[in-house]
Amino acid sequence: MQGVVLRGTAHRISSLAPYVAGKTGTTDDENDTWFAGFSNDVTVAVWVGYDNADGRRRTLGSGQTGASVALPIFEPIMQAVWSYHAPEHCLTRRHRRQGACS
Numbered sequence: 001m002q003g004v005v006l007r008g009t010a011h012r013i014s015s016l017a018p019y020v021a022g023k024t025g026t027t028d029d030e031n032d033t034w035f036a037g038f039s040n041d042v043t044v045a046v047w048v049g050y051d052n053a054d055g056r057r058r059t060l061g062s063g064q065t066g067a068s069v070a071l072p073i074f075e076p077i078m079q080a081v082w083s084y085h086a087p088e089h090c091l092t093r094r095h096r097r098q099g100a101c102s
Contacts, residue, residue: 009067010035013075020078024066030059035070042081046070 001021004010009024022037032049048069050058060069 010071026065030064033066033069035066035074037074044074044077046073
């Protein structure tokens with residue numbers, strides 16, 4: 001799952017690697033998308049979609065994916081977690097300058 005973050009569908013958060021890994025997902029017809037990510041300290045799952053409780057089938061829109069919809073929600077959550085419980089790498093100036101520990 002680290003490969004998803006380093007060079008796959010979640011590469012937009014590669015600055016968080018190798019401390020975060022995860023998996024994006026999208027259902028057929030873009031009805032639901034998700035990103036489930038984790039570090040050594042926390043697991044976060046972001047799901048975006050419709051529960052279709054009213055019986056109507058809805059879509060998030062053509063081309064919407066876990067990487068484009070759910071992943072942007074995950075990153076600030078992980079940054080907020082790290083603001084209270086920073087991983088070891090955030091103790092170095094280099095990582096703080098690169099923005100991985102904002």
